Amino acid sequence: MGGPLDYESDLVREKTMQLTVSGKQVDLSDALRTHVATHLDVITHKYFDQALEAHVTFSKARSFFTCDINVHAGRGITVRGEGEAGDAHAAFDDAAEHIATRLRRYRRRVSEHARDAGNRAKPEAGRQYVLQAEAPAEIEKQAEAHSEAEALHATIIAESDAAIESLTVRDAVMRMDLAFQQVLMFRNSKNGHLNVVYRRPDGHVGWIDPAGA
Template identity: 55%
Template structure:
């Protein structure tokens, strides 16, 4: 597994880098056989250190952990423990996911866009200004949303429980996936109350 260990405006000892690599290698071998890559970033904020771990275990499965402490070693321990807790929660599913063969299907891709809200007001909008083709296609015509970044995004086919696992392991706010049970695109997201919301367009409201 390729492991990148870096510090933001701080120097890291060889002993710390070796410890990080050895620990992540053990996690990879235990749960996934062999993970793809990991990025570990240390930084310092006032009187404490922070550590951010991003571990790409298999295609589409990412684990993320954040930690902070008075020293870099303890910050890594804190971040690694966050990952370990999630892996213990999903021990069987994560292990099976790491060792199973890729589903025999053509991957589905979309595009992920980053939009910046416009600063114009209604009074400054020129009604006779035609939108360009890209804005018209995306429904972002006008000064209220500007595309500042875009990249390909894979839409995995998962069960709801698999999607919940990915959302939790990656510590992300949203998970877009194609529901393997209904063959529709679903969304999981974190609610302000701490629970997980699930959007499923295949379920129609009763009149």
């Protein structure tokens, strides 16, 4: 029934959506995987003509389970939900409800984006880096011993490709909210400049536009 620790399965399903379900320190049962597949079908088919792929990851921390869902549907559309509960089924339901809530909020605009994905210009390629957290004193010591570029390179612990889309500010905020991100860089479709939107500590959204300076 249940698989071994760190079990991962890939299921290619109708309409070419690929579902990946993985567990970190969690024994995944057939019933749980079926519940995930069925429920995500309902959500994605309600808001998208075709969802491309979904990744669901379960983990356990002390006495509760966590679930992280990432759904990719059309170019640039990523929806993320996180949940936690006393059992894996409930943790998934919590995360799925977060996704459904975000999609309900942006129902019309998400549907338009998914349908028009093929007509939009190809996004610019970029790189995303994760830097090792260091104390200010250690950063200053590195800067004294190396050039700025060398010091920065020494602190990179992960990197990945990143797409910089041409968007309106409104659509950039929508993308940031759907993906449950704190910050998003994009090219402003109205003036062609690189812009940034971000979630402020007070809950409001900040917007940086160099063209307005």
